[in-house]
Amino acid sequence: MTAAALFLAAAVALLLLTGVYVYRVGIGPTVFDRILGVSGFGTKTTVVLLLMGAVYERVDMFVDISLGYAILSFVGALAAARYFERSGEQR
């Protein structure tokens, strides 16, 4: 088994696990559950980007995209948490 096939299998497994977060975003009882689901989705997407970079043997290109995505996801989660803390909605 080559390294590329290994990374591809790991990326597919991570994408399957992402469905759990989509489920949580859909049914989450409070709005914070939904934000948590989106945040975990972003983290998994960062990892999947790097794994796909390893599959295509272009990690040097994908790592910058992945770092930008991680920063945007982090700032987005913080901003959403602060916004819903101010507005007081719980659903």
Add this chain to the structure above:
Amino acid sequence: MIALLTLLLLAGLFFHGVAALGVIRLPDFYARLHAVGKAETLGVILTLGAVMVWAGPSLTAVKVGFVALFLFLANPTSTHALGRAAFRLGVKPWRREPESGRE
């Protein structure tokens, strides 16, 4: 090399799976924060460690390490901010029901 990559990826996927199980099964929001804040961070570090090992000693491996370091700092921070916001808004922590719990 392949054996080390397999080991790191399997360990990382295990912790990702534990985090996903926690997100889908745990009873309330604060418990789910716990799953995402710790198990997923460890899974990310192990998975990105596999990519670092595969890339070898180069600038790319250092950048991947920086992504892992950033997620190591950012993931608990964002879950902490979410938990604090939810607590200030008065989201109730889960308790065992008194009549259905036997002990």
